[in-house]
Amino acid sequence: EYGIVRPKGYTVSYHATPEMEKHHFGQTHPMKPWRLTLTKSLVTAYGMPFAMDNYLTREATYEELNSFHSNDYLDYLITAAPEDQPRDIDNPDKEVKFNLGGSDCPLFHGLYNYCSMSAGSSLDAARKICSNQSDIAIAWGGGLHHAKRSEASGFCYINDIVLAILQLLRIYPRVLYIDIDVHHGDGVEEAFFSTDRVMTVSFHKYQPDQFFPGTGALEDNGPKNEHNPGAHHAINVPLNDGITDEQYEALFKNIIGPINERYRPSAIALQCGADSLAGDRLGRFNLRVQGHGACVRYCKSLGLPMILFGGGGYTPRNVARAWAYETSIAIGADTRIPETIPEHTPWRAHFIHDTLFPSLEQSMHEPRHNRNSEKRLREIVAHVHEQLRFVEH
Ligand code: V1S
Numbered sequence: 001e002y003g004i005v006r007p008k009g010y011t012v013s014y015h016a017t018p019e020m021e022k023h024h025f026g027q028t029h030p031m032k033p034w035r036l037t038l039t040k041s042l043v044t045a046y047g048m049p050f051a052m053d054n055y056l057t058r059e060a061t062y063e064e065l066n067s068f069h070s071n072d073y074l075d076y077l078i079t080a081a082p083e084d085q086p087r088d089i090d091n092p093d094k095e096v097k098f099n100l101g102g103s104d105c106p107l108f109h110g111l112y113n114y115c116s117m118s119a120g121s122s123l124d125a126a127r128k129i130c131s132n133q134s135d136i137a138i139a140w141g142g143g144l145h146h147a148k149r150s151e152a153s154g155f156c157y158i159n160d161i162v163l164a165i166l167q168l169l170r171i172y173p174r175v176l177y178i179d180i181d182v183h184h185g186d187g188v189e190e191a192f193f194s195t196d197r198v199m200t201v202s203f204h205k206y207q208p209d210q211f212f213p214g215t216g217a218l219e220d221n222g223p224k225n226e227h228n229p230g231a232h233h234a235i236n237v238p239l240n241d242g243i244t245d246e247q248y249e250a251l252f253k254n255i256i257g258p259i260n261e262r263y264r265p266s267a268i269a270l271q272c273g274a275d276s277l278a279g280d281r282l283g284r285f286n287l288r289v290q291g292h293g294a295c296v297r298y299c300k301s302l303g304l305p306m307i308l309f310g311g312g313g314y315t316p317r318n319v320a321r322a323w324a325y326e327t328s329i330a331i332g333a334d335t336r337i338p339e340t341i342p343e344h345t346p347w348r349a350h351f352i353h354d355t356l357f358p359s360l361e362q363s364m365h366e367p368r369h370n371r372n373s374e375k376r377l378r379e380i381v382a383h384v385h386e387q388l389r390f391v392e393h
Pocket residue numbers: 028029030103104143144145146154155156181183184211212273275282311312313
């Protein structure tokens with residue numbers, strides 16, 4: 001169907017489980033694990049599973065989660081029940097432990113199972129990359145970049161990305177982490193703050209006190225102490241509302257190209273948060289599916305082993321579009337799949353418009369004003385290039 005065939009001498013693996021998608025954060029919560037079902041339905045309708053190795057994800061073990069997270073935190077996460085939810089009115093004295101149980105990181109039924117499956121998919125992806133059984137491994141259920149060693153944050157409980165990168169570091173000398181979620185990848189940045197074996201690069205909306213999490217200024221480039229090997233190995237690309245495909249793509253290539261040449265990573269971990277798309281419930285950018293996907297295509301063109309993680313994305317129909325399109329880029333079928341969403345796609349009506357590439361007008365009633373000047377974007381690129389002069393090669 002659609003001439004989708006296995007790429008020759010090239011393996012893409014897809015790591016997922018329908019179990020993960022059954023969990024609910026709560027009625028009003030923006031994070032909808034069901035978006036993974038919608039993504040898989042589109043990937044399948046286009047016939048893409050024929051071109052990949054498809055793995056059913058297992059739960060990560062306690063020991064695996066323990067390679068980054070503390071025992072105290074994991075023990076509480078295992079036992080905390082929805083009844084432990086601190087309630088302001090009923091339970092005024094109840095403390096919020098490890099930032100669990102608030103409105104961002106609620107304690108819901110099956111939470112530990114959800115977390116360990118998300119981490120399991122990212123760990124399986126990393127292991128396929130380490131054993132050379134995959135060239136690109138896809139874990140759309142991962143990408144939960146805000147979780148800290150002993151703290152949940154911003155809908156993230158277990159930092160599957162950190163766990164996966166720790167696996168990659170067993171084999172690969174240097175890992176380049178790239179984060180195109182609209183939010184700052186603070187948890188991953190912090191975890192690898194004092195090593196030069198991981199360089200982290202996050203593109204995000206930056207407006208302290210106005211936009212979560214408020215960190216990731218241009219000048220924050222790792223430890224200020226020059227004797228710390230991690231100095232200059234955190235790159236932040238702070239952006240304003242309304243950035244367009246053209247600007248974002250140029251920025252991405254002008255930043256990732258020189259980083260690749262200077263740092264010479266041996267593997268790439270790419271967080272593909274889809275909340276940077278136009279019309280996202282929480283995001284503020286004007287990216288289209290093509291612009292978001294262009295970042296994945298560019299990373300693929302560098303020819304390094306790569307993991308694609310999910311992340312944010314709060315308008316499920318657009319999340320499914322972006323991740324299905326990016327799956328097609330991974331298998332090299334992006335030029336072959338038709339733009340019209342296949343007739344037999346389950347939940348086809350959810351997509352509202354039948355195209356894989358909605359226009360800005362189809363994504364948003366009123367396209368967002370672009371507050372990114374060319375001058376500011378040039379300054380950002382210049383600052384990053386300046387940082388790279390301090391990176392040894
Ligand atoms: N922006 C935003 C936002 N919206 C919510 C929210 C809304 C309704 C709910 F029922 C529950 C939560 N929380 C936030 C942000 C967290 C964003 C996390 C993004 C995660 C990711 O995409 O990067 C990766 C998966 N939280 C806040 O802004 C914090 C508050 C400061 C304000 C909102 N209230 C609900 C909590 C405290």
